[in-house]
Amino acid sequence: xxxxxxxARPLQEELPKxxxxxxxxxxxxxxxxxxVRQGQMWSYGEMDECASAIVGSLLRNADALVSLSMxxxxxxxLAEHSAGVAILGAALAWAMGYESDTMLDVALGGLLHxxxxxxxPEKIFSKQGALTEAEFSIVKRHxxxxxxxxxxxxxxxxxxxxxxxxxxxxxxGKGYPVGISGNRVDYFALITGAxxxxxxxxxxxxxxxxxxxxxxxxxVYNGMETEFPRAIxxxxxxxxxIYPVGSFVVLASGEKGIVTRINRDGILVPDIVVLFSAxxxxxxxxxxxxxxxxxxxxxxxxxxxxxxxxxxxxxxxVEEYLESAAA
Ligand SMILES: [Fe+2]
Numbered sequence: 001x002x003x004x005x006x007x008a009r010p011l012q013e014e015l016p017k018x019x020x021x022x023x024x025x026x027x028x029x030x031x032x033x034x035x036v037r038q039g040q041m042w043s044y045g046e047m048d049e050c051a052s053a054i055v056g057s058l059l060r061n062a063d064a065l066v067s068l069s070m071x072x073x074x075x076x077x078l079a080e081h082s083a084g085v086a087i088l089g090a091a092l093a094w095a096m097g098y099e100s101d102t103m104l105d106v107a108l109g110g111l112l113h114x115x116x117x118x119x120x121p122e123k124i125f126s127k128q129g130a131l132t133e134a135e136f137s138i139v140k141r142h143x144x145x146x147x148x149x150x151x152x153x154x155x156x157x158x159x160x161x162x163x164x165x166x167x168x169x170x171x172x173g174k175g176y177p178v179g180i181s182g183n184r185v186d187y188f189a190l191i192t193g194a195x196x197x198x199x200x201x202x203x204x205x206x207x208x209x210x211x212x213x214x215x216x217x218x219x220v221y222n223g224m225e226t227e228f229p230r231a232i233x234x235x236x237x238x239x240x241x242i243y244p245v246g247s248f249v250v251l252a253s254g255e256k257g258i259v260t261r262i263n264r265d266g267i268l269v270p271d272i273v274v275l276f277s278a279x280x281x282x283x284x285x286x287x288x289x290x291x292x293x294x295x296x297x298x299x300x301x302x303x304x305x306x307x308x309x310x311x312x313x314x315x316x317x318v319e320e321y322l323e324s325a326a327a
Contacts, residue, residue, distance in 0.1 A: 004095045004238060007264070009060045018064035021053045022083065029079040029111055036118030036149055044153045051107035054090055055100055062091050063262060066239060070213065070246040071322045072203045078114060081199055086110030088195040088239060093188070095238040096231065102188070108156075109163025109192055116146030116164070140176045143168055162186035167193045170227040187229075194220050194228045194236065202246075213244035214308045241267045246318050248311035253302035254278035256314065257289070258321045266292050268305065273321050276314065286321060 028050050032042040057065050069084040090107040098106075117125055120142055124135045131139065146164040150156045166180070166189035173181030175193075201216035211219070217240070224230045241262035243249060250256045255278050261271040269291035276282055294303035311318050 004062065004091075007061050007063070011061050011063050011261070014057060014061035014064040017060075018057050018068055021050075021057050022065065022068045024053070025050045025083045025086070025111070026076060026079045029082045030076055032112075032115065033078060033118050036115055037122070041152075042115070042149070044155055047108060047111050048155070050111055051086065051090075051104050054087055054107045055103045058087070058091050058094060058103070059100065062094070062239070063264075066091055067245045067261065067322070069199070070202070070240075070244060071319055072210070077203065078117060081196075081203060082111050082114055084199040084203075085113055085192060085196050088199060089192045091239045092191055092195060092232070092236055095235040096191075102159075105157055105159045106163065106188055106191060109160045109167075109188065110195070112146065112150060112156075112160065113164055113167045113192055113196065114142060114146070115149050116142035116144065118149065119145040140168070144177050159186070159188055163189050163192045165189070167196055169193070170223075171229065172226045174227075190228050191232055194223075194232045197223070198236070198240075202244075212308055212310055213240070213247050217244065237267075241270060243267070243270050243305060243308065245270075246322055248309050248314070248316060248318060249305045250307050250309055251291075251302065252304045252306045254280075256309065257286075258311070258316070258318055260288070260322060263290075263292050269295050269303075275316060275321070 028046045032047060035042045054065060065087045069087040072080060086107045087110070089110040090103040093103050093106045120139055124131065124138055127135070143165045147161050150161060150164060163186065166186050169175035169178065169180050169185045169189060170193070171182055171185060171190070173179050175185075198216050198220050201211045201219055202213050204210045217236075220228065220236065221233050224233050243259045245259055245262060247259040248256065249259060249272065255274050256276040257272040257274040259270045259272050263270050271288065271290050273286040273288050274283065275286050289303070291303050291305070294300055
């Protein structure tokens with residue numbers, strides 16, 4: 001087992017492969033959800049293949065798929081979310097020192113964690129705005145539905161079933177569907193639960209607008225020790241950095257831009273694309289800047305990240321720039 005983010009292969013080499021894998025995962029998860037919704041049998045083989053592809057890509061270069069999981073589209077939320085949870089969960093398991101067989105279970109558990117939503121009536125699942133108490137009590141059954149749905153597939157391990165059944169349980173006992181607490185909650189379900197919260201909050205959902213990656217990360221942090229074990233958050237920073245890909249930041253100079261790549265040798269100085277000049281004018285073309293190189297120069301202070309902002313306030317669509325940066 002190689003050390004986390006040792007980047008056995010260069011990012012540029014892995015990105016094109018990771019993009020194909022990511023696309024395939026979205027198709028496979030959408031298909032599985034659709035078949036479950038229609039009361040048919042989902043394909044274990046396809047899901048297992050996707051889980052293997054995720055682990056293979058992460059081990060070659062973790063930043064490729066992790067970056068793609070931060071690019072959010074507007075449609076197919078659940079497929080994107082399941083892919084993101086699978087990728088981030090497997091990367092987190094690796095960062096915590098687990099071997100590839102565990103990463104495979106966490107990846108498969110992530111892909112299938114919300115499969116039970118296929119049994120939640122469509123009109124509740126995609127309702128805009130707040131759910132009634134009665135509707136929410138149906139949504140809260142999706143972990144049990146999920147276990148029921150995968151039960152007939154003998155190859156699904158006990159660990160994957162626990163991830164599906166317990167990903168909304170919390171250390172405090174305030175989770176659902178059962179409300180078990182402390183070490184009665186499966187550790188890998190907690191890993192999946194933490195990345196589920198992070199990824200859901202950082203995305204536009206049917207029930208709410210996206211937080212910035214930092215707000216999502218601090219929500220996970222605030223839940224440490226009451227909801228999730230502290231070690232999970234500590235290692236999660238290794239996976240997504242202090243300024244995750246997609247963060248909209250202002251530099252000490254006043255320039256504003258988007259984080260496009262984590263710098264493993266200096267997580268405070270990622271690569272960004274600058275969109276606004278120091279006097280607030282939108283640049284005609286985005287300018288790629290490696291903050292690590294600039295901060296090594298004499299007036300490097302200007303290139304330190306001063307603050308994280310909400311991109312919506314400046315009318316910025318982060319996804320556009322991430323896609324071009326990943327191209
Ligand atoms: Fe869920």
